Amino acid sequence: MAEATVTLSGAVVLYQGRPPLGPVDLAIAPGEIVAIVGASGAGKSTILRVLAGLERPSEGRVDRGAAPGRTGFVFQTATLMPWADARTNVALPLELAGVTASEARRRADEALAAVGLGDRLTARPRQLSGGMAMRVSLARALVKEPDLLLLDEPFAALDSVTRRRLIEDLHRLWAARSPRPAIVFVTHDVEEAVYLAERALVLDAASGRIATQQASPGALPRPEGWRMDAGYRAAVEALAEALAAAMAPAPREVA
8 A cells, every 4th residue: 555645643733722633643645535524613724734734733743754745735715926927826836946937937837727727827816706816726736746735625715616617627637647646625515525535534523533534435536417426415415414413512411
């Protein structure tokens, strides 16, 4: 079995004035797509930050394998430089890594074309719709060809049609890469979790621990019309029930 892209072992995050989050034990395999669902405040975004190395666990370990690779991160908002065009926004991480300006622009153009924005290279964020801006953000995360792609509810503010298109695009881009990147995706939407990921992790609302996990049926990327499949619908209902159970308050002890 291939070594995990990233592993959390007994990871605990301590915050002043609230219970600790964790411990969390989690291994993300190369090329695997994993969704994380849970109540607001359960620790979904915290796990992403720990996986990304943006936050260190107070206890436990984060292991990135024998040869740590590149990590891409897409946030809830596009976080683009408002004064720069799409090409410049996408080329920035390459230029910061020492890639020549001409090569960075060439690769940025390819990344934007891959997400369907080959005709908006010089558009600035104010000239883009919400879905287009998120495509630019996705292109910026993918331009360095990451081994691990982390997405923190990037489609939450978009309409349902745009969200579906972007999920289909994400599957397409993932399938086209060789080797495929591992993806960890945070969402509140159980339908999105089942459709997008090979397995979904449900966080306990009180502790931030992984309460349960559920494998999604079928292979990725999804075939056309798969949202009407009986197996998909059953998996969505099962995940919704698991999420509801993880959000339920613990029963009080009777004195």
